[in-house]
Amino acid sequence: MPVATESATGPEAGPEPGATTRRVREPGTPPRSLVALASLALAAGTGAALWVLPGGAVRPARAQRPVAPPPVPVPTPLASAPVPSPAGRPGPVARPSGFVTFVDAARNPSFTAPFTPPGPSAPGRVHWFTLGHLTAGEDGCTPEWNGRDPGLSPAGRLERLRASGGEAGLVFGGPGGRELAATCADLGRLTDAYRRAVNASGAGYVDFELGGGDNEATVLRRAAAIASLQREAAAAGGTLTVSFTLPANGDGLSLADQRMLRVTRKHGAEVSAVNLLVPIRSGPGRRSRLRPIAEAVRAAHPQVVRSLGRTGTGHRIALSPFLSGAKDLTSADARKLVAFSAREGMAWLSTRGAAPSWRVSRLLAGLAH
Structure with missing residues (x-):
């Protein structure tokens, strides 16, 4: 194959003044127009070859400018499926003590008196109330105040009660419903x-x-629900204290x-206490x-200890x-009850x-803690 030689004229030898510059094609070199046509034909053939490659073949990457990823949208919770809040207020153990005033919400729907503690309270002392009775509504799964308005809420009254040093709990069941x-x-x-x-x-x-x-089945459902709510309260740093009032x-x-x-x-529910419901019967002799x-x-004491598993x-x-x-409870009876409870x-x-x-x-209410 013939080897092309360099032209006799070097870079330092410029053209003569007034002469037209013309590049001399070396022997054996094809014309430039032919080279351009061949390059176009090669590019077209390569593109066609890439087009018919199988889908799994790796295609040559093209240099691209970096593009910032699109922002990730934050999902909005659906209003129809709210996440339930844990039951039980954060803070110390919410356990009744002293004298606990029962408020019949069905007879007293405005939650007025007796929300005022019946007597002066010592510094740091909490006067307790319980609100009842919450029973099953028509559908069986909606709590109502003894069959009354399920939308009745004591929230406003309870806020003022707590601001004045009081506290309150709820009573489910009772004689007015299931x-x-x-x-x-x-x-x-x-x-x-229960949670709501x-x-x-x-x-x-x-x-x-x-x-x-x-x-x-009823006992097991209730136990499972209580245990679940108590776990929720504990996970949130609160406590849900539970008692049973039994005849x-x-x-x-x-x-x-x-x-x-x-x-x-x-079945996992923690029962804090058993509240004994005992009727006062009138009879001869005060x-x-x-x-x-x-x-x-005195008869129930060992039964409660055995049932709750603690000594x-x-x-x-x-x-x-x-x-x-x-009139079933006189002032003399009240003094005796306070002494007996202590x-x-x-x-x-x-x-x-x-x-x-x-x-x-x-x-x-003078009963000491």
């Missing part, structure tokens, strides 16, 4: 019903007033109620009026005499049924 666990067969809806009631009131304490007769007599608690407490505890209450408390009193028993009328180391003292007189309420 407790939610007995009517709401869906565990998720039952748990949500607790969150609406900001309560850290709830009580279940039961009259007995719950079947196994008692000279023999203590019924066998069915003892078994209910054991099953509830074994000295014997409170004797059935003392007998019921010692540990303030596991509270007392709520049931009044048919305000001596027995009871968790708290309350009343159910008819409200006691103002004077008796003041004496009961």
Whole structure:
């Protein structure tokens, strides 16, 4: 193959003035027009070859300017599916103590008196209230105030109560309707019903007033719902304290109620105390009026200890005499009840049924923590 030689004229030899510059094609070199046509034909052939390559083939990358990635949109929660808030208010253990005033929300829908503590409070002392009774509505899974307006909310009153040093809890069940666990067969809806009631009131304490007769499924649903809400409260740094108000007599608690407490505890629910509901019965002789209450408390004590699985009193028993009328409890009876509660180391003292007189309420409110 012939080797092309350099031209005799070098870079330092410029053209003569007035002469037209013309590049001399070396021997064996094709014309420039032919080279351009060949380059175009090669590019077209390469493009066609790339077009018919299989999909898995790697195509040559083209240099591109860097492009910033598009912003990632933040999803907006759906209004129809809110995330439930944990039940139980953050802070110390919300446990009743002293005298607990019961407020019948169905008879007192405006939540007015007796929200004022019946007597002066010592510094740092909390006067307790319980609001009841929350029972099942028509659909079985909506809590209502003894069948009244489910939208009734005590939030405003409770804010003022807490600002003045008071505290309040809720009571589910009671004599005016059925407790939610007995009517709401869906565990998720039952748990949500309890949760909504607790969150609406900001309560850290709830009580279940039961009259007995719950079947196994009802007991298990209630226990599972309570355990779930207590775990939520603990995870949020709060506490949901739970008690049961159960009827008692000279023999203590019924066998069915003892078994209910054991099953509830074994399925993860923490029961703080059992509130004994004992009627005050009128009879001859004022000295014997409170004797059935003392007998019921002493008979129920070992039953509660066994059912809740702990030894010692540990303030596991509270007392709520049931009044048919305000005159069922006299001032003398109130003084005896206060002394008896302090001596027995009871968790708290309350009343159910008819409200006691103002004077008796003041004496009961003097019960020390």
